[in-house]
Amino acid sequence: MLSFIVRRFGLLIPTFFGVTLLTFALIRLIPGDPVEVMMGERRVDPQMHAAAMHRLGLDKPLPQQYLDYIGKLAKGDLGESLRTRESVWHEFLTLFPATLELAIAALLFAGTLGLLAGVIAALKRGSLFDHGVMGLSLAGYSMPIFWWGLILIMFFSVSLGWTPVSGRIDLLYDVEPVTGFMLIDTLLGDEEGAFLDALRHLILPAIVLGTIPLAVIARMTRSAMLEVLREDYVRTAKAKGLSPSRVVFIHGLRNALIPVLTVFGLQVGTLLAGAVLTETIFSWPGIGKWLIESIGARDYPVVQNGILLIACLVILVNFAVDVFYGLANPRIRHQS
Amino acid sequence: MNSPVAVLAHSHRAPPAPVPAVHDGTDARQEPAMSLLSIKNLSVRFGGRDAVPVVDGLDLTVNAGEVLAIVGESGSGKSVTMMALMGLVEAPGIVTADRLEFDGTDMLTLKGRQRRHIVGKDLAMIFQDPMTALNPSFTIGYQIEEVLRQHLGLRGRAARQRAQQLLERVEIPGAASRLDAYPHQLSGGMSQRVAIAMAIAAEPKLLIADEPTTALDVTIQAQIMDLLLDLQRDQGMGLVLITHDLAVVAETANRVCVMYAGEAVELGQVPRLFNAPTHPYTEALLKAIPEHSQGARRLSTLPGIVPGRYDRPQGCLLSPRCPYVTDHCRAQRPTLDPHPFGAVRCFYPLNLTEVTR
Numbered sequence: 001m002l003s004f005i006v007r008r009f010g011l012l013i014p015t016f017f018g019v020t021l022l023t024f025a026l027i028r029l030i031p032g033d034p035v036e037v038m039m040g041e042r043r044v045d046p047q048m049h050a051a052a053m054h055r056l057g058l059d060k061p062l063p064q065q066y067l068d069y070i071g072k073l074a075k076g077d078l079g080e081s082l083r084t085r086e087s088v089w090h091e092f093l094t095l096f097p098a099t100l101e102l103a104i105a106a107l108l109f110a111g112t113l114g115l116l117a118g119v120i121a122a123l124k125r126g127s128l129f130d131h132g133v134m135g136l137s138l139a140g141y142s143m144p145i146f147w148w149g150l151i152l153i154m155f156f157s158v159s160l161g162w163t164p165v166s167g168r169i170d171l172l173y174d175v176e177p178v179t180g181f182m183l184i185d186t187l188l189g190d191e192e193g194a195f196l197d198a199l200r201h202l203i204l205p206a207i208v209l210g211t212i213p214l215a216v217i218a219r220m221t222r223s224a225m226l227e228v229l230r231e232d233y234v235r236t237a238k239a240k241g242l243s244p245s246r247v248v249f250i251h252g253l254r255n256a257l258i259p260v261l262t263v264f265g266l267q268v269g270t271l272l273a274g275a276v277l278t279e280t281i282f283s284w285p286g287i288g289k290w291l292i293e294s295i296g297a298r299d300y301p302v303v304q305n306g307i308l309l310i311a312c313l314v315i316l317v318n319f320a321v322d323v324f325y326g327l328a329n330p331r332i333r334h335q336s
Numbered sequence: 337m338n339s340p341v342a343v344l345a346h347s348h349r350a351p352p353a354p355v356p357a358v359h360d361g362t363d364a365r366q367e368p369a370m371s372l373l374s375i376k377n378l379s380v381r382f383g384g385r386d387a388v389p390v391v392d393g394l395d396l397t398v399n400a401g402e403v404l405a406i407v408g409e410s411g412s413g414k415s416v417t418m419m420a421l422m423g424l425v426e427a428p429g430i431v432t433a434d435r436l437e438f439d440g441t442d443m444l445t446l447k448g449r450q451r452r453h454i455v456g457k458d459l460a461m462i463f464q465d466p467m468t469a470l471n472p473s474f475t476i477g478y479q480i481e482e483v484l485r486q487h488l489g490l491r492g493r494a495a496r497q498r499a500q501q502l503l504e505r506v507e508i509p510g511a512a513s514r515l516d517a518y519p520h521q522l523s524g525g526m527s528q529r530v531a532i533a534m535a536i537a538a539e540p541k542l543l544i545a546d547e548p549t550t551a552l553d554v555t556i557q558a559q560i561m562d563l564l565l566d567l568q569r570d571q572g573m574g575l576v577l578i579t580h581d582l583a584v585v586a587e588t589a590n591r592v593c594v595m596y597a598g599e600a601v602e603l604g605q606v607p608r609l610f611n612a613p614t615h616p617y618t619e620a621l622l623k624a625i626p627e628h629s630q631g632a633r634r635l636s637t638l639p640g641i642v643p644g645r646y647d648r649p650q651g652c653l654l655s656p657r658c659p660y661v662t663d664h665c666r667a668q669r670p671t672l673d674p675h676p677f678g679a680v681r682c683f684y685p686l687n688l689t690e691v692t693r
Contacts, residue, residue, distance in 0.1 A: 231468065232463060232465060232468035232469045233468065233469055233470055233471040233472070235424060235463065235469075236463065236469045236470065236471070236531070236534075237471065238422075238423075238424055238455075239422055239424060239455065239456060239460070239461045239463075240455075240456040240482065240483050240486065240534065241451075241452040241453070241454070241455040241456025241457060241483075241486060241487065242452070242456070242482065242486060243449075243452065244448075251471050254471075254473045254474075255471070255472065255473050258473075328473070329472075329473070330472065330473065330518040330520065331472060331518070331520050
């Protein structure tokens with residue numbers, strides 16, 4: 001198991017460098033530079049522009065800039081935002097819990113509902129429920145997130161008034177940020193109604209963000225379950241006189257989970273990508289919204305390192321999934 | 337000429353002595369209460385009530401402590417019969433029977449929980465391919481303990497101890513350490529031993545072995561058969577052996593049921609059935625054994641294939657392939673009729689003189 005982890009970890013290093021190179025190049029491919037954006041509508045004095053670029057170290061040749069960037073990274077320095085002069089790391093830490101809270105809520109929504117729907121659809125194959133779930137999940141998977149989010153806001157927030165339109169919590173509440181997770185912080189604080197308000201703010205974004213993972217998980221669970229239920233060992237389990245729920249959930253789902261788990265890991269990437277859109281639609285103060293604004297401002301350090309941090313996160317999650325995959329599937333674990 | 341049994345018995349194991357007090361269960365007038373398993377007019381259909389049955393009007397009995405072999409080529413309904421008994425025939429399969437009685441319980445109408453009190457406990461089954469019959473995600477210890485927990489209420493240390501004893505009983509070396517092994521770490525023979533340990537965990541009264549050695553190496557096959565018979569004698573359990581292998585039947589079974597196209601065509605005792613088969617199909621099966629064709633240029637075979645769903649003959653199902661066929665055979669379907677040594681589904685049975693008939 002240890003060698004398995006070490007080997008998987010070794011694979012992370014090239015991925016890491018690939019990401020730095022890609023973000024470094026991509027942000028510079030966008031027309032315009034930070035100084036131009038800061039100057040805004042006014043005409044930029046070429047001399048001032050050059051001086052500002054020099055001050056920011058952006059007048060050096062690109063390879064040199066890249067090496068400087070990597071050199072700073074090696075020292076653990078993620079630089080500071082060109083806009084706010086705040087440390088990128090600090091900004092990330094402040095905003096990340098909001099995104100994490102949203103992502104966890106979305107995954108819980110997608111995971112529980114997706115597994116349940118997938119298992120039932122597989123058990124009742126060919127039924128109305130099965131066709132319904134498969135049709136809805138295809139629709140959900142094809143849904144553009146921004147459109148879906150707006151539709152839900154129009155219906156539930158504007159027409160019905162059930163949920164707030166945007167933000168994490170009503171401005172009336174003054175919540176002390178202890179953990180950064182609004183649901184936990186409101187529970188720790190003593191303001192009445194704050195927790196429920198935070199929860200109501202969370203529901204719609206979580207549903208919007210969780211829709212695609214929900215669709216993928218439901219379909220994947222269904223097909224994996226259908227395959228597993230045909231296996232000989234499921235027949236053996238029945239021949240042992242085990243209860244149907246034991247046969248389905250212990251002997252069936254346990255094995256069906258192996259491919260579903262992989263998809264689950266891949267969905268974390270989709271989730272963070274989706275978070276950018278979802279956070280923008282719902283004005284959710286997380287890293288997605290932060291990155292979008294930084295790209296607009298050509299805030300190179302924030303974009304480069306923010307994306308790098310997200311990439312690391314995706315890599316780490318997939319790494320964790322791989323390790324967990326080894327735990328879930330004894331055949332992988334012993335293969336080394 | 338050698339007796340076929342002597343030819344078949346290529347290992348030095350002697351054929352089992354017939355179990356005492358076991359009378360010929362093929363007699364239709366026999367008391368049903370005497371039998372451990374009593375099947376009357378069992379049919380299994382797939383695809384609606386009017387579909388051609390996979391198993392058609394099968395009568396079968398198994399007595400306590402008896403070894404019954406069910407032989408026949410692929411698709412003759414051997415496995416499906418036993419799956420029906422276990423309640424493993426799933427929709428769209430339809431099981432009908434006049435009687436499907438195991439140990440005094442009607443298995444046909446039995447529902448969920450009650451069925452699960454019997455299946456896996458008094459009535460256990462092992463399957464053809466041991467490499468896929470065990471769940472790859474759980475240790476074999478867990479999978480054995482599961483049966484002990486379900487049927488005997490054993491938990492924790494007691495269950496583990498019993499599981500280890502069971503592994504020792506099926507002659508798995510290093511049983512204690514094997515408890516934590518996963519199925520993929522075991523060979524096919526070992527896996528089948530584990531499957532057997534699982535099946536006998538609750539000391540069943542009847543064990544159904546569905547081609548238990550087909551997927552295994554020849555050398556392992558004999559070991560597994562020895563083990564099964566040893567367990568059968570040891571625990572006094574009934575054993576239904578579904579197999580293609582007539583040599584195994586000759587060495588192990590007390591009684592044989594020969595199936596063809598979903599019907600029982602001959603029931604008889606070992607070794608008489610081997611020496612004097614009464615049904616032409618049984619005779620053809622015996623002739624097709626390579627050891628019986630020594631000196632011949634070609635292996636004796638029965639021409640043609642088992643009739644499928646659309647070419648079922650109106651008369652005897654074997655009539656298109658039977659060397660002794662008459663117009664009567666083509667026109668009418670024979671019934672399974674008892675004779676002094678068993679029963680046969682043929683208008684012109686072989687090896688029965690007029691006196692014995």
